[in-house]
Amino acid sequence: MCEEPELSLDRPMQPGQLLARGVARALRAHAFTCLEEFVPERGKRLDVMALGPKGEFWVVECKSSRADFAGDHKWEGYLPFADRFFWAVDCDFPTEILPEHTGLIIADAFGAEVIRMPALTSINAARRRKLTLKFARDAAARLHWSRDPMLAAAE
Numbered sequence: 290m291c292e293e294p295e296l297s298l299d300r301p302m303q304p305g306q307l308l309a310r311g312v313a314r315a316l317r318a319h320a321f322t323c324l325e326e327f328v329p330e331r332g333k334r335l336d337v338m339a340l341g342p343k344g345e346f347w348v349v350e351c352k353s354s355r356a357d358f359a360g361d362h363k364w365e366g367y368l369p370f371a372d373r374f375f376w377a378v379d380c381d382f383p384t385e386i387l388p389e390h391t392g393l394i395i396a397d398a399f400g401a402e403v404i405r406m407p408a409l410t411s412i413n414a415a416r417r418r419k420l421t422l423k424f425a426r427d428a429a430a431r432l433h434w435s436r437d438p439m440l441a442a443a444e
């Protein structure tokens with residue numbers, strides 16, 4: 290029988306990943322289901338994509354520092370995938386540099402709180418259907434990978 294390779298999931302989490310975990314925990318308490326590092330289409334990677342109980346999508350970009358925010362030139366391209374768009378930052382982040390028309394979440398590794406709710410924009414029906422299917426398929430694939438690490442290693 291072949292020996293299976295070892296897969297390590299014990300790598301330390303980066304600051305943005307810790308914020309994403311806190312955001313996902315907090316949104317779960319409000320009946321949202323989250324996928325971290327969700328790719329809605331090639332070339333775009335959302336830190337947190339949250340699907341709400343009424344089918345709404347919230348996109349949350351996690352920024353761990355001013356430099357992290359200043360280096361992000363793609364975020365406006367994420368807006369078409371969101372009914373609401375938020376920044377998640379820690380309590381020491383200079384929030385005055387964030388665009389006022391976007392949402393604000395203060396987070397840490399263990400939880401989060403919505404500070405500013407952005408205006409609701411509506412994703413068009415065709416895009417919403419495509420996103421919903423991709424969200425479901427990605428979630429199912431991640432569950433499969435968690436139960437069959439050899440599958441994850443092969444992809």
